[in-house]
Amino acid sequence: xxxxxxxxxxxxxxxxxxxxxxxxxxxxxxxxxxxxxxxxxxxxxxxxxxxxxxxxxxxxxxxxxxxxxxxxxxxxxxxxxxxxxxxxxxxxxxxxxxxxxxxxxxxxxxxxxxxxxxxxxxxxxxxxxxxxxxxxxxxxxxxxxxxxxxxxxxxxxxxxxxxxxxxxxxxxxxxxxxxxxxxxxxxxxxxxxxxxxxxxxxxxxxxxxxxxxxxxxxxxxxxxxxxxxxxxxxxxxxxxxxxxxxxxxxxxxxxxxxxxxxxxxxxxxxxxxxxxxxxxxxxxxxxxxxxxxxxxxxxxxxxxxxxxxxxxxxxxxxxxxxxxxxxxxxxxxxxxxxxxxxxxxxxxxxxxxxxxxxxxxxxxxxxxxxxxxxxxxxxxxxxxxxxxxxxxxxxxxxxxxxxxxxxxxxxxxxxxxxxxxxxxxxxxxxxxxxxxxxxxxxxxxxxxxxxxxxxxxxxxxxxxxxxxxxxxxxxxxxxxxxxxxxxxxxxxxxxxxxxx
Amino acid sequence: xxxxxxxxxxxxxxxxxxxxxxxxxxxxxxxxxxxxxxxxxxxxxxxxxxxxxxxxxxxxxxxxxxxxxxxxxxxxxxxxxxxxxxxxxxxxxxxxxxxxxxxxxxxxxxxxxxxxxxxxxxxxxxxxxxxxxxxxxxxxxxxxxxxxxxxxxxxxxxxxxxxxxxxxxxxxxxxxxxxxxxxxxxxxxxxxxxxxxxxxxxxxxxxxxxxxxxxxxxxxxxxxxxxxxxxxxxxxxxxxxxxxxxxxxxxxxxxxxxxxxxxxxxxxxxxxxxxxxxxxxxxxxxxxxxxxxxxxxxxxxxxxxxxxxxxxxxxxxxxxxxxxxxxxxxxxxxxxxxxxxxxxxxxxxxxxxxxxxxxxxxxxxxxxxxxxxxxxxxxxxxxxxxxxxxxxxxxxxxxxxxxxxxxxxxxxxxxxxxxxxxxxxxxxxxxxxxxxxxxxxxxxxxxxxxxxxxxxxxxxxxxxxxxxxxxxxxxx
Numbered sequence: 001x002x003x004x005x006x007x008x009x010x011x012x013x014x015x016x017x018x019x020x021x022x023x024x025x026x027x028x029x030x031x032x033x034x035x036x037x038x039x040x041x042x043x044x045x046x047x048x049x050x051x052x053x054x055x056x057x058x059x060x061x062x063x064x065x066x067x068x069x070x071x072x073x074x075x076x077x078x079x080x081x082x083x084x085x086x087x088x089x090x091x092x093x094x095x096x097x098x099x100x101x102x103x104x105x106x107x108x109x110x111x112x113x114x115x116x117x118x119x120x121x122x123x124x125x126x127x128x129x130x131x132x133x134x135x136x137x138x139x140x141x142x143x144x145x146x147x148x149x150x151x152x153x154x155x156x157x158x159x160x161x162x163x164x165x166x167x168x169x170x171x172x173x174x175x176x177x178x179x180x181x182x183x184x185x186x187x188x189x190x191x192x193x194x195x196x197x198x199x200x201x202x203x204x205x206x207x208x209x210x211x212x213x214x215x216x217x218x219x220x221x222x223x224x225x226x227x228x229x230x231x232x233x234x235x236x237x238x239x240x241x242x243x244x245x246x247x248x249x250x251x252x253x254x255x256x257x258x259x260x261x262x263x264x265x266x267x268x269x270x271x272x273x274x275x276x277x278x279x280x281x282x283x284x285x286x287x288x289x290x291x292x293x294x295x296x297x298x299x300x301x302x303x304x305x306x307x308x309x310x311x312x313x314x315x316x317x318x319x320x321x322x323x324x325x326x327x328x329x330x331x332x333x334x335x336x337x338x339x340x341x342x343x344x345x346x347x348x349x350x351x352x353x354x355x356x357x358x359x360x361x362x363x364x365x366x367x368x369x370x371x372x373x374x375x376x377x378x379x380x381x382x383x384x385x386x387x388x389x390x391x392x393x394x395x396x397x398x399x400x401x402x403x404x405x406x407x408x409x410x411x412x413x414x415x416x417x418x419x420x421x422x423x424x425x426x427x428x429x430x431x432x433x434x435x436x437x438x439x440x441x442x443x444x445x446x447x448x449x450x451x452x453x454x455x456x457x458x459x460x461x462x463x464x465x466x467x468x469x470x471x472x473x474x475x476x477x478x479x480x481x482x483x484x485x486x487x488x489x490x491x492x493x494x495x496x497x498x499x500x
Numbered sequence: 501x502x503x504x505x506x507x508x509x510x511x512x513x514x515x516x517x518x519x520x521x522x523x524x525x526x527x528x529x530x531x532x533x534x535x536x537x538x539x540x541x542x543x544x545x546x547x548x549x550x551x552x553x554x555x556x557x558x559x560x561x562x563x564x565x566x567x568x569x570x571x572x573x574x575x576x577x578x579x580x581x582x583x584x585x586x587x588x589x590x591x592x593x594x595x596x597x598x599x600x601x602x603x604x605x606x607x608x609x610x611x612x613x614x615x616x617x618x619x620x621x622x623x624x625x626x627x628x629x630x631x632x633x634x635x636x637x638x639x640x641x642x643x644x645x646x647x648x649x650x651x652x653x654x655x656x657x658x659x660x661x662x663x664x665x666x667x668x669x670x671x672x673x674x675x676x677x678x679x680x681x682x683x684x685x686x687x688x689x690x691x692x693x694x695x696x697x698x699x700x701x702x703x704x705x706x707x708x709x710x711x712x713x714x715x716x717x718x719x720x721x722x723x724x725x726x727x728x729x730x731x732x733x734x735x736x737x738x739x740x741x742x743x744x745x746x747x748x749x750x751x752x753x754x755x756x757x758x759x760x761x762x763x764x765x766x767x768x769x770x771x772x773x774x775x776x777x778x779x780x781x782x783x784x785x786x787x788x789x790x791x792x793x794x795x796x797x798x799x800x801x802x803x804x805x806x807x808x809x810x811x812x813x814x815x816x817x818x819x820x821x822x823x824x825x826x827x828x829x830x831x832x833x834x835x836x837x838x839x840x841x842x843x844x845x846x847x848x849x850x851x852x853x854x855x856x857x858x859x860x861x862x863x864x865x866x867x868x869x870x871x872x873x874x875x876x877x878x879x880x881x882x883x884x885x886x887x888x889x890x891x892x893x894x895x896x897x898x899x900x901x902x903x904x905x906x907x908x909x910x911x912x913x914x915x916x917x918x919x920x921x922x923x924x925x926x927x928x929x930x931x932x933x934x935x936x937x938x939x940x941x942x943x944x945x946x947x948x949x950x951x952x953x954x955x956x957x958x959x960x961x962x963x964x965x966x967x968x969x970x971x972x973x974x975x976x
Contacts, residue, residue: 080546093545100539102546199546206776234548235778313776316578319589320543324642336640340582363580363771372773 005477006071006165006219013060013070020060020070020114024053027072027116030163030484037144040158042077042135043085044117052114059112067222069112074167076155077118078125079105079210080199088201089121089133089151092321092328092347102199103231104168104210111226119167120154123349124318125175125203127151128421131412132351139408140183141480142446146405149179149421155213156183160447161483166214166223170200172207173306174400174425177437180213181400181449184439186466186476187213188220191457192432193238195224196231202317204310205236207429216476217438217466221245224459240457248460249467253287256465257393259294261453264398264424276441276448277399283472284397284465294393296385301378302426303419308362308375309430314352315359321347354415383431390455395465399424400437400449424451434459438466439475447475501739502703505731506711507666507696508658509723511673512651513683514627514691515558521626521650522549522592529689533643537629541648543587548777551576555650556781558682559599559624560791562652565676565798566619568603570788576624576778580771584642585629593653595772598623599781606800607672608818609665617669618657627651646690652682658697658708663727667720670694671822675799679824693718698730700738709734710744714758716751726751730758802827810834810841819849825863826853829870836874840881847877851891855898867901876904883964889913917964919971922955925963926975929954940976951976 012018028046035041049072056070080086080098082105087093101109109115123132130138130153138153140146141161148157152169156179159167169176171189180187188211195210202208212223225246230239260281265274281291323329323343330342348356362371389396401421411418428435433453440450454462470476520527523540540547563570577595600622607615629644654673660666674692677683685692699711714730717723729751734744748767749758797805799821806817806827821827826848833844852873856863876897880890885908896907908914916922929951930937940947951972955963 080544086545088545096545098545100544198548201545202777204776233550235550236548236776312773316580316590316771316773319580319582320545320587322582322584322589324584325542325587326544336584360771363773365769365771368771368773 004162004165005215006222007067007216009071009165010067010069010222014065016060020053020056021050023070024049024072024114024116027164030161031117031158034141034161034163034483038139038141038157038161039136040120040138040148040154040161040163041074041117042087042089042120042154045084045115048084049114049116052109056112056114066111066226068108068226071113071166072116072164073108073113074117074119074155074158074164075105075115076152076167076169077121078170078201079168080201081105081115081118084115084118086118086201087135088125089123089135090347090349090352091134092344093201093326094134094328096327098199100199103196103233104227105199107226107229108168108223116164119152119158119169122151122153122175123352124201124314125151125170125172125208126314126351126355128174128178128418129406129408129411130154130179131408132349134349137408140405140446141483142184143405146407146446147182147410149182149401149405151175151179152187152213153179156180156185156187159183159185159213159215160480162215162479166212166219168210168227169213170203170208170210171425171429172203172209172310173429174422176211176213177400177425177435177449177451178422180437181439181451182405182447184442184447184449184475184478184480185213186215186217186220186436186438186470187211188224188436188459188462189428189434190224190228190459191238191434192429193236194240194434194457194459195227196229196234196237198231198233198237202313204313205317206313207306207310209429217436217463217470218246218249220436221249221463221467224463228459238457243460245460245463248464251464253284253289253465253468256284256287256289256395258284258289258291258465259389259393259396260291261299261396261398262293262295263297263299268402268420268423269399270403270443272443273399273401273403273448276443277397277450280397280440280450280469283469287468287472289465291397292393294389294396296382296389296427298378298381298385299427302382302430303423305375305378305382305430306422306426307358307419308371309379311355311359312362312372312375313359315356315363318348318352318356323347351415379430382427386427386431386433386453386455394454394461395458396453398451398453400451401425404443404446404448428453432456434462436462436466438469439478440473441475503700503731503735503738504703504705505661505663505727506658506699506701506708507660507663507727509654509656509660509666509670509694509696511654511656511670511692511694512627513654513673513677513685515555515650515652515682516684517552517554517558517650519552520648521552521555521624523648525648527649529686529691531645533641533645535645537644537647541587541644543589549592549775551778551781552650555624556599557791558650558680559622559652560783560788561680561795562622562654562677562682563600563603564788564792564795565680566600566603566605566622568600568619568622570783571597571599571601572783573597574599574623574781576775576781577772578775581768583628583631584640585631585644585647587629587644587647591626591628592775592778593625594623597780605669605672605676607665607668608815609668612815615659615665615668617659620655620657622652622654625651625653658699663724663731666696666727667724670723671720672799675822679796679799681796687719690718694723696723696727696730698727698734699744700731700734710746712744712746712758713748714751715748715761719753722751722753725753725756726758729756733758796824810845812842812845816845816849820845823863829863829866832870833874833877836871837877837881840877843877843880844874847873851894855894868898872897872901872903879904879908883915883917884908885913885915886961886965889915889961912960913962915964916959916962917967919967922959922963922968922971923975925955925958926951926971929958930975937976948972948976
């Protein structure tokens with residue numbers, strides 16, 4: 001199977017089978033071709049990418065390169081990129097050119113990665129379908145009438161269509177894992193504090209975490225290695241040593257205790273999703289894992305808890321977008337109040353406004369205790385449930401999403417239905433746990449993802465389990481019809497084989 | 501009707517850190533607008549605050565200095581409101597868990613009595629920028645240099661009963677923060693400012709009246725005037741049968757009046773919640789004890805020492821310790837002229853302080869050093885010059901910075917202590933004034949002063965007064 005993983009491309013670059021410039025040209029031409037159907041990118045940085053690739057080629061030639069040097073990458077448009085439009089999927093920032101790089105961007109840049117563009121996303125990462133983007137929805141490459149998931153829909157669709165071997169993403173309530181599942185790619189949300197949030201436009205600060213969407217768990221390990229680690233600019237980043245993720249990828253899973261999350265297999269889980277998810281257990285057992293059921297009784301409270309905490313933080317975090325210093329400003333404001341009201345009314349979309357209003361309400365005098373404070377208490381309970389579970393098992397397993405990718409427009413009229421799409425992913429955010437979604441099968445030609453959740457700073461174990469699973473399966477290597485899956489610079493477009 | 505005034509103060513002291521509380525921008529005053537604000541201060545998308553440890557240490561020192569409880573765990577909270585000089589749309593402050601709670605200050609009043617004022621809490625927060633509404637045709641300008649400057653907000657109990665007490669308390673806090681070196685105390689630059697909560701109640705009543713909060717009080721004088729004005733306004737309302745409204749009022753120093761800014765109904769709901777970008781600030785005992793050990797001698801301790809060590813009155817000791825610079829100057833003078841600590845106190849608080857005031861000079865910039873002033877006092881105590889002539893010498897020293905001995909020598913001001921020389925002068929005066937002598941001897945005692953005056957005149961005031969008295973008594 002000629003699927004291009006980051007690891008394989010990295011080996012090709014090191015062996016001088018092709019140059020970074022050639023690889024970058026290929027990525028740019030794929031983006032050009034796919035953009036009309038997918039709308040996965042907001043900005044393409046062709047010129048800058050080719051210049052960066054040329055530098056990477058010199059590094060590769062001089063031997064001053066690492067495994068990421070010269071590999072094209074797409075950054076979710078939530079990460080500030082110096083001198084490049086950084087929109088966060090919003091009209092509010094549709095004119096915002098960041099004067100600085102996010103820590104994630106600068107670390108990956110220092111590792112020699114070549115940014116080819118910025119990925120489309122739900123506005124300010126608020127959404128589960130990528131339909132709230134000011135730049136229009138992203139289409140799922142497996143079925144263009146369906147959503148890619150969100151909020152990192154552009155990142156997931158781009159990797160699924162192999163426009164680049166990887167894309168950065170962020171996850172506040174499932175925004176890496178849910179689109180990864182719906183697009184058939186691998187996504188990891190690290191432990192809260194594992195990767196710096198500096199330069200990542202804040203949605204809900206206590207939940208936001210940067211991660212990456214890749215083809216394989218091995219690729220995720222390679223990328224996370226460069227992204228992770230303490231950053232003095234982010235007080236919530238944690239000064240815990242970053243282990244060598246790649247070194248433990250092949251460790252045997254003998255005796256690994258995997259807990260099946262009972263609460264994730266109830267009503268609401270589509271049978272065609274449950275099937276492939278349960279089949280992963282057979283593979284894990286075969287690899288030596290011990291599987292048992294685990295119950296986290298407070299977990300069903302995740303969604304209501306999240307929809308108090310996240311909007312509360314967002315209502316404050318988004319106050320800075322006031323039309324005064326940067327971003328959208330209304331025409332001819334007649335006074336200060338008018339400047340604020342119209343700039344924000346025009347600059348924000350409906351979902352963002354809904355959350356700002358919800359958040360403002362739950363923090364208001366007289367309601368704070370009943371909502372925000374109570375939600376924080378429930379959050380502590382959920383966290384305690386997870387901690388207890390990790391006293392018994394090494395990893396938790398369940399579906400990433402209740403269904404496969406749904407149709408564009410299917411859920412836009414009912415926010416609650418949309419929110420319930422994150423029912424399985426939100427718990428890990430509330431508890432700050434690392435979690436992954438990896439492809440585990442298909443239902444009606446659409447990818448299904450299985451979710452693994454680990455204890456705090458348990459990324460190495462997650463990646464190890466995911467990697468071993470991917471050594472036994474090839475779900476992650478399958479790509480949608482009509483997009484290249486193998487990389488042959490100069491050979492022109494190649495048509496991949498889809499899962500039908 | 502007799503009314504009692506009830507006042508509580510909220511003092512904002514700018515902490516004397518080199519950089520801002522959550523960013524690396526400098527805090528220096530007076531730079532070109534918007535040149536001392538980085539992306540964090542400007543509230544750019546994606547930036548995050550990082551707490552300045554120096555600001556935390558200063559707040560802890562303040563807490564220890566007022567005998568307060570320093571919280572082992574305190575939490576930063578966001579105070580949410582929209583204003584153009586508040587770039588993030590929220591101010592990072594502390595709300596439910598401040599770093600300092602429950603202290604007090606003992607304040608000496610003008611009559612020498614001591615009043616204890618409770619300190620409810622002191623918390624860390626960032627300052628906002630400045631909105632400039634004048635000098636920009638039709639628009640307001642924003643200067644964000646001040647945004648993110650560290651402040652400690654010191655909230656008192658409603659313990660003060662007059663504007664004078666409020667000012668005395670504010671001065672004491674001013675003294676303390678400057679002793680601690682945590683605030684430069686510069687009120688013109690806004691480094692030290694206060695809001696006053698003022699209410700009145702019938703004398704003897706237990707329940708507090710409805711309060712008005714007075715904003716924009718940036719000098720001791722304005723605090724006193726604004727409170728007095730506000731008390732008058734409230735009494736007028738109450739005595740005409742009205743009710744005081746809870747509201748925020750702005751003091752206008754040009755017109756010496758307060759006017760309503762916003763009523764309670766219009767007050768913002770700040771929607772405080774813990775700032776998720778910052779971890780709670782947690783101390784162990786060792787940290788707090790290290791901060792306690794690093795405290796300098798505090799004003800009350802210094803004043804008590806001055807009383808025992810130099811035999812000064814409590815009131816004088818209080819005045820001399822009002823600033824550590826003044827106290828240090830005094831102690832240097834005493835070191836130079838150790839025999840006369842009370843004389844030194846009189847000179848430092850008297851002629852020296854008056855001269856500083858007259859020329860508007862800060863003590864740190866005084867041309868006359870403590871060693872020089874001590875040198876002058878030495879010449880008084882060894883009878884080289886009289887106290888009266890010393891004032892003349894001081895004037896010259898103050899004007900040109902010369903030493904006492906040089907001035908005394910150059911002007912020939914040295915006191916005459918040679919009894920032969922004085923006797924000779926007395927003899928001449930007696931000889932020249934036979935009538936006065938006869939009158940004196942016949943019982944007109946008051947004429948003694950005439951002879952003293954004549955002798956002083958003849959010696960250019962240089963005759964040693966005690967010696968002159970003795971000799972005159974003998975001769976007459």
